[in-house]
Amino acid sequence: MRVLLIEDHKLLLRALKRGLEEEGFAVDTAEDGEEGDYKARAATYDAIVLDLMLPKKDGLTLLKEWRGDGLKTHVLVLTAKDATEDKVVGLDTGADDYLTKPFQLEELLARLRALIRRSHQVKDPVLRVLDLEIDTTARTVKRAGQPIHLTPREFALLQFLAFHRGKVVTRTMIWEHLYDETDENTSNVVDVYIRYLRTKIDKGYEPPLILTRWGEGYLLRGDEE
Amino acid sequence: MRSIRLSLIVYFALLLTAALTAVSWLVYQSTAHSLDEQRRATQKLIEEQYHADSDQMRTNLDQQLLRRALILANRAQTIQFPREMFAAITAVAMPAPAAGSWTDLTMLASVETWATREDIFYLPRDQIHIEGAEDLIPELEPELATDFFQTFSKSGRTLQRSESLGDHSFALEPGPAETTGPLKEHFDDLEVADLGRLRRVTLKTNVTRFGFGPKPHMPPRSFARDRGPGFKAPPPPPQGNPGRMPPNLVRSAPTFFIQYASDRTGMESQLADIRRERDRQVAKVAQDTHDQLNQLGSRLFWIGIVALSALWLGGFLLVRLGLAPLERLADAVSRVSPKDFRLGLNGGQLPQELQPIADRLTQTLQQLREAFEREKQAAADISHELRTPLASLMTTVEVALRKPRTVPEYQEILEECRLSGSHMAQLVERLMALARLDAGAVPYRPREVDVASLTVECADMVRPLARAKGLELCVDATPPLALQTDPEKVREILINLLHNAIEYNRDGGSVEVAVRRVNGHVELAVADTGIGISNEARPHIFERFYRADPSRHADTPHAGLGLSIVKSYVDLMAGQISVESGSGGSTFRVELPSTS
Numbered sequence: 001m002r003v004l005l006i007e008d009h010k011l012l013l014r015a016l017k018r019g020l021e022e023e024g025f026a027v028d029t030a031e032d033g034e035e036g037d038y039k040a041r042a043a044t045y046d047a048i049v050l051d052l053m054l055p056k057k058d059g060l061t062l063l064k065e066w067r068g069d070g071l072k073t074h075v076l077v078l079t080a081k082d083a084t085e086d087k088v089v090g091l092d093t094g095a096d097d098y099l100t101k102p103f104q105l106e107e108l109l110a111r112l113r114a115l116i117r118r119s120h121q122v123k124d125p126v127l128r129v130l131d132l133e134i135d136t137t138a139r140t141v142k143r144a145g146q147p148i149h150l151t152p153r154e155f156a157l158l159q160f161l162a163f164h165r166g167k168v169v170t171r172t173m174i175w176e177h178l179y180d181e182t183d184e185n186t187s188n189v190v191d192v193y194i195r196y197l198r199t200k201i202d203k204g205y206e207p208p209l210i211l212t213r214w215g216e217g218y219l220l221r222g223d224e225e
Numbered sequence: 226m227r228s229i230r231l232s233l234i235v236y237f238a239l240l241l242t243a244a245l246t247a248v249s250w251l252v253y254q255s256t257a258h259s260l261d262e263q264r265r266a267t268q269k270l271i272e273e274q275y276h277a278d279s280d281q282m283r284t285n286l287d288q289q290l291l292r293r294a295l296i297l298a299n300r301a302q303t304i305q306f307p308r309e310m311f312a313a314i315t316a317v318a319m320p321a322p323a324a325g326s327w328t329d330l331t332m333l334a335s336v337e338t339w340a341t342r343e344d345i346f347y348l349p350r351d352q353i354h355i356e357g358a359e360d361l362i363p364e365l366e367p368e369l370a371t372d373f374f375q376t377f378s379k380s381g382r383t384l385q386r387s388e389s390l391g392d393h394s395f396a397l398e399p400g401p402a403e404t405t406g407p408l409k410e411h412f413d414d415l416e417v418a419d420l421g422r423l424r425r426v427t428l429k430t431n432v433t434r435f436g437f438g439p440k441p442h443m444p445p446r447s448f449a450r451d452r453g454p455g456f457k458a459p460p461p462p463p464q465g466n467p468g469r470m471p472p473n474l475v476r477s478a479p480t481f482f483i484q485y486a487s488d489r490t491g492m493e494s495q496l497a498d499i500r501r502e503r504d505r506q507v508a509k510v511a512q513d514t515h516d517q518l519n520q521l522g523s524r525l526f527w528i529g530i531v532a533l534s535a536l537w538l539g540g541f542l543l544v545r546l547g548l549a550p551l552e553r554l555a556d557a558v559s560r561v562s563p564k565d566f567r568l569g570l571n572g573g574q575l576p577q578e579l580q581p582i583a584d585r586l587t588q589t590l591q592q593l594r595e596a597f598e599r600e601k602q603a604a605a606d607i608s609h610e611l612r613t614p615l616a617s618l619m620t621t622v623e624v625a626l627r628k629p630r631t632v633p634e635y636q637e638i639l640e641e642c643r644l645s646g647s648h649m650a651q652l653v654e655r656l657m658a659l660a661r662l663d664a665g666a667v668p669y670r671p672r673e674v675d676v677a678s679l680t681v682e683c684a685d686m687v688r689p690l691a692r693a694k695g696l697e698l699c700v701d702a703t704p705p706l707a708l709q710t711d712p713e714k715v716r717e718i719l720i721n722l723l724h725n726a727i728e729y730n731r732d733g734g735s736v737e738v739a740v741r742r743v744n745g746h747v748e749l750a751v752a753d754t755g756i757g758i759s760n761e762a763r764p765h766i767f768e769r770f771y772r773a774d775p776s777r778h779a780d781t782p783h784a785g786l787g788l789s790i791v792k793s794y795v796d797l798m799a800g801q802i803s804v805e806s807g808s809g810g811s812t813f814r815v816e817l818p819s820t821s
Contacts, residue, residue, distance in 0.1 A: 011644060
């Protein structure tokens with residue numbers, strides 16, 4: 001899942017980026033309003049974490065403009081302003097969630113996960129496909145009751161496929177949602193990871209869940225099939 | 226606890242009582258005085274009446290005595306010579322023819338000679354001398370049997386005494402006896418043992434007439450004598466017309482004294498009566514006055530009581546009425562809540578005297594509310610300022626703990642933590658500085674300082690920072706430039722301004738710091754080539770937590786506090802700070818007085 005962090009406090013930004021990346025997120029950052037605006041419009045993110053007090057362009061202004069221009073990306077506002085009226089204003093302007101500093105990292109992660117579920121209209125944090133169980137909150141995978149260990153990248157890929165189960169996901173899509181701007185785009189990377197994933201998920205289990213659609217991309221087997 | 230109402234009422238009551246008492250006393254005194262005057266006048270009148278009456282009584286008695294004495298005198302003025310004496314005398318002597326006739330002759334006899342008739346002789350008329358003729362005065366009787374009289378010759382020899390005198394006799398005082406000329410009547414009082422208290426008049430009178438009386442053998446006539454039954458008083462002898470004394474004899478006419486006395490006890494008892502009456506009247510007047518005064522006194526007392534009560538009540542009500550606005554004010558004040566800081570009084574409800582209080586209170590409450598707002602705001606700002614560094618610290622640590630890391634990683638993480646910590650520490654420092662400035666707890670310690678070297682020092686301190694940002698730093702300060710000031714504060718000011726200049730600068734720009742003596746003070750100037758300060762921001766830049774560009778570079782320990790601290794320090798040193806700013810940059814000027 002790809003996330004845009006817009007925060008002007010360098011230390012916090014660094015810490016958050018590391019934290020999110022370690023959770024398997026692909027993280028892009030921006031340190032002022034203009035940069036944030038540009039990036040938010042340039043790529044599709046699964047969520048945007050937005051600080052309100054930004055130089056150059058204020059967070060609320062950004063939000064208002066985004067919503068006015070039809071940008072549908074979920075936005076979590078992260079700010080030191082904690083007064084109820086601030087929360088109300090933030091939410092009413094178009095934010096999807098509001099978290100005040102200082103915060104617990106766990107809470108931020110949980111809320112982000114919730115936002116992402118929402119964007120895929122998924123309610124159950126545990127994704128089930130046949131005998132595959134993906135616990136998006138605990139970040140564990142089981143197949144036929146057997147726990148399978150995945151690296152964060154692998155998990156993110158599997159989760160992404162699971163969110164789009166039954167639908168073909170192109171490499172580009174995979175790339176866009178799982179890799180941040182700093183990663184080098186080699187289409188091979190996707191294939192490599194698919195292979196890693198298949199090894200762990202499909203090997204020794206029936207039926208194979210990760211399917212290839214040649215010329216298009218990959219998909220996770222849906223329940224109908 | 227003192228109460229206005231109580232004191233007012235008490236004082237009013239005291240005043241009232243005092244005033245009424247004073248007035249009553251005055252009224253009483255003045256009335257008493259005039260009543261007294263009246264009493265005295267009346268008493269004087271009574272006295273005078275009494276005196277008049279007693280004098281009248283006395284005079285009446287005296288007049289009575291005098292009248293009676295005069296009657297006697299009148300009778301006694303005629304010497305009655307028996308004819309035989311005349312005839313005998315004429316028969317005795319006629320030696321030489323007298324120049325005159327019979328009528329020129331007078332009788333001359335002394336008592337002794339009258340008895341013996343031996344030395345009766347006549348002298349020529351210019352040598353005539355009558356002596357003892359008073360013996361020949363007729364026998365007199367007092368008007369009333371209770372009266373007394375006694376006649377004396379000129380020499381004081383008793384001639385006649387009234388029978389009523391008995392064995393007593395009067396004495397002729399020498400004084401009256403020696404007076405020649407007409408004697409005024411002389412009155413006196415005397416007390417004779419059996420006779421009682423008498424009032425006596427002494428009268429001197431002359432023999433002015435001669436007459437022929439009865440024969441000497443004839444017993445003297447007595448009006449009041451009773452001889453016994455069957456006694457018929459002999460018919461009065463014929464009395465010749467009392468001849469008048471020849472004029473040349475008048476001069477040497479014999480004089481005799483009559484003393485007539487009468488019992489005065491009657492008069493005295495009358496006097497006592499009127500005196501008693503007078504006393505009674507006087508006493509009555511006194512008593513009346515006393516009663517009137519008492520009545521006045523009690524009336525005043527009751528009036529006073531009633532008036533006092535009424536006035537107390539009225540005063541009490543007045544006080545209550547008068548204090549009602551105060552109560553309203555107190556009530557409104559007590560209803561002021563810490564929530565809305567409003568004094569619930571509409572304008573015009575209060576009287577003139579209290580309105581200033583209400584106004585001032587409202588004003589103060591307003592100021593309080595603003596102060597509270599500011600403080601709330603400041604507290605919010607502070608917490609707000611600290612949140613982000615805190616969040617970054619917490620997040621860093623949380624991320625670090627999520628999974629095991631390598632030692633270099635931990636080192637890096639710890640370094641980041643330290644940075645956050647120091648960031649927060651600096652922030653706290655500034656906030657503490659501001660708090661101390663607010664509380665007036667910042668001491669100002671002036672001493673002799675070379676401001677120029679100080680400036681150079683500060684410039685050197687920030688030089689690396691400027692260089693890191695690619696800015697040029699120019700210093701215009703030629704030591705020595707001595708000033709009595711607090712070097713720590715000056716250092717703070719310069720560092721702050723320099724940091725700002727570096728911070729708010731554009732790439733490739735420059736920072737200039739200069740210090741010089743201008744007129745009577747020292748001027749520090751820090752100029753940058755930055756973006757400048759907008760007109761709308763300029764009035765606010767020295768306010769706390771004010772950031773012209775909200776949260777620009779929140780990782781540097783500025784929270785909009787730098788300039789407010791600078792200003793506070795400048796104020797502490799009695800200096801001035803000003804800023805000029807345009808699109809090409811800003812220049813901050815600090816003036817420090819020469820005698821800081």
